[in-house]
Amino acid sequence: MYQFKEAKKKLIDNVIEYNHLNEEQIQQLMDNNIELTKCPNHRLDRIVQRIYQAKDNQEKVFIAGDYDCDGIMAVTILKYTLDALGIENGYYIPNRFQDGYGLKGETVSKVASKGYSLIITVDNGISAFEALEVAKQLHIDVIVTDHHIQSQPIDCYEVLHPDYLEQQFQGLCGAGLALLVSRCFLEEEYLVVLAMIATIGDVMPVWYENRKLIKYGLHILNTSNYATIKALVLPKSEYDEFDIAYQIVPKVNAVGRLEDSNPNNLVKYFLLKDDRSILNVASQIIQINNKRKELSQQMVIKGLQDIKEDAIHILYDTSFHQGICGLAAGNIASKTNRPTLVFSQENTILKGSGRSIKGFHLYDYLSQYKELFQSFGGHGQAVGLSLSLNHLKILKSNIEKDKIIFKQMVEDVYLIKHITVDDFKQLCHFRPFGEGFVLPQWAFEVKHVPYTMLKGMYPKWKLQEDVNAICFKKLNILDSTTYIIGTIQLNRYFNKESLQIIVQDIM
Ligand SMILES: [Mn+2]
Known part of the structure; x- marks a missing residue:
């Protein structure tokens, strides 16, 4: 669920509001000293x-x-x-x-x-x-x-x-x-x-x-x-x-x-x-990562096939890889908007990881059943745990009985009427973004903007002379579609700079 807000002209003001920054953090944004601090201790x-x-x-x-x-x-x-x-x-x-x-x-x-x-x-x-x-x-x-x-x-x-x-x-x-x-x-x-x-x-x-x-x-x-x-x-x-x-x-x-x-x-x-050795080892690292990607993709596909209408998805399989359970759980949780536990199975023992969704403290919730687990640790958004198949059955029925009701989360998005490359570059002065200082999503009206298909696959809107929006996700664009919601990227093509909106959702 989105709550639309009119974007203020200075994009940083929206980001400050979105992250609820305090005075001290705003001060830090103004500080350009990057010399590491001495730590007498x-x-x-x-x-x-x-x-x-x-x-x-x-x-x-x-x-x-x-x-x-x-x-x-x-x-x-x-x-x-x-x-x-x-x-x-x-x-x-x-x-x-x-x-x-x-x-x-x-x-x-x-x-x-x-x-x-x-x-x-x-x-x-x-x-x-x-x-x-x-x-x-x-x-x-x-x-x-x-x-x-x-x-x-x-x-x-x-x-x-x-x-x-x-x-x-x-x-x-x-x-x-x-x-x-x-x-x-x-x-x-x-x-x-x-x-x-x-x-x-x-x-x-x-x-x-x-x-x-x-x-x-x-x-x-x-x-x-x-x-x-x-x-x-x-x-x-x-x-x-x-x-x-x-x-x-x-x-x-x-x-x-x-x-x-x-x-x-x-x-x-x-x-x-x-x-030479660097390039050699680097190519091995890249291969390992490609294998990891492939395995996690397989796990996500299999996991998505197996899910039911549960409050918390619980997925396990002998083909699942223990080291990748967390990645797969995160992926499935964000796709289905449900907390997800993914386990690798060896005989009757399950080892895996869970990932939560915004507004649900997975660690606190599972803590009440910790006597079922052989090992258990983590925090609000991520847990690691192992348990037996028998105990998993008990956990599942407990979750069912609990009839968890998830809070409907409201996401602020900022509606931009007009933006320039410079507006975005000014925002980038305040980098780095990351934990505690995340970029919100931005909304743009497309009611009267026709779209073309890029490579016959991806809808693309020309919002302004130097601002395009492109949608790589599978979203159904209807006649009634009024807004696109997404993130902003700066593009440099030869010496020409432009902005590209990567569409995440439509309204
Ligand atoms: Mn660490």
């Missing part, structure tokens, strides 16, 4: 001293990471830094399928037997209670750097968590924290680029330090020539946050999602210097 000091001690004593340092984009970048940042300091180091990113998430006691024992005396976790560790206990018994110091929710205090050498930092740093992701540590030793622009990609990949709020990190990271990327990054994205004169989110992040994440690929290789990749 006693915990950080202790970590730095411990790392210098490791260098002086010629200790071996182990980095424990995570298999998503954030975790991979965080490991790379720290490894680069320890290498530069001349500290002997090793790292391990667990396998999603064999090891599961987070640092395990078993890994700590193995690491100890190989002569490591200091472990630094990145993007995980805040709930690695068992592993920390093992480390303690083996007299191994552990420094935990993590941004996940802390359920109870942990016992280790030192913890770096956004909760313990000033507001400026509270949105940092795992790689953002790793960069904070790294910058105590060296200032390497490439590492800022990696942290920028992770910040976008982990969908962190684009305020405070993250805003600087993304702006500065993109600026560096656009004024340099990092082959490892450019090999993963189509050539373009200037990359923005959406190129990172849609082209780079999915490729990095794909490697941890499939059983036959190893995210540890990505750390090596991002540290490669030689162009």
Whole structure:
């Protein structure tokens, strides 16, 4: 359901209203300083001293990471830094399928037997209670750097968590924290680029330090020539946050999602210097991502065939891939506007992920049935869980009994009567957009605008001399269609600039 609002002339005013920004956030929009903020902090000091001690004593340092984009970048940042300091180091990113998430006691024992005396976790560790206990018994110091929710205090050498930092740093992701540590030793622009990609990949709020990190990271990327990054994205004169989110992040994440690929290789990749090896590995990463796309598409198609009129869709199949359940669930949830759980099935055990829709707290809702689950975690919009087939039956009947009523969500759209290329460019000055600062959809009247068919397939409206709208979605355009609703893109064709509206819906 849409609520139409007359767009104000300055597009940014609509975006401010849409996101309910406060004075402080509006202030940040005006601030063009992209210099990263210094972070004086006693915990950080202790970590730095411990790392210098490791260098002086010629200790071996182990980095424990995570298999998503954030975790991979965080490991790379720290490894680069320890290498530069001349500290002997090793790292391990667990396998999603064999090891599961987070640092395990078993890994700590193995690491100890190989002569490591200091472990630094990145993007995980805040709930690695068992592993920390093992480390303690083996007299191994552990420094935990993590941004996940802390359920109870942990016992280790030192913890770096956004909760313990000033507001400026509270949105940092795992790689953002790793960069904070790294910058105590060296200032390497490439590492800022990696942290920028992770910040976008982990969908962190684009305020405070993250805003600087993304702006500065993109600026560096656009004024340099990092082959490892450019090999993963189509050539373009200037990359923005959406190129990172849609082209780079999915490729990095794909490697941890499939059983036959190893995210540890990505750390090596991002540290490669030689162009030939870079192109070679990049093409493998792209292939893995293509396979991931194919598999998730198959799962979505199968899932959509299986859905019924349930309040929460629950889909599982032996052909479903565990690492892709979340992606498929998100896709089906947005297509059907219902919370969706997708599981891979092995014998009688289901492992999978759920994705919610706006206005429904999936984690809170499922929490009441948590005794049915073997594992359960997540937040309002996304959960991960596993359970037996028998318990699934109980869950299903519980959901049926609950007769969930979803709130009808009202989406504000802004009706634009006239727009210029400059209007849109002025809006783009306030980039980056992202979590907490999203672009609304814009509406345009097409009642008296005839459309033509582009390539015989896609309806296209000429709204103004330099503004076109195009519809790639399957929507039924009727005589009564009055408005198109969509997003705005800036097009450059040779030296001519124009705006293109990508239609998402019609009214
Ligand atoms: Mn993370």
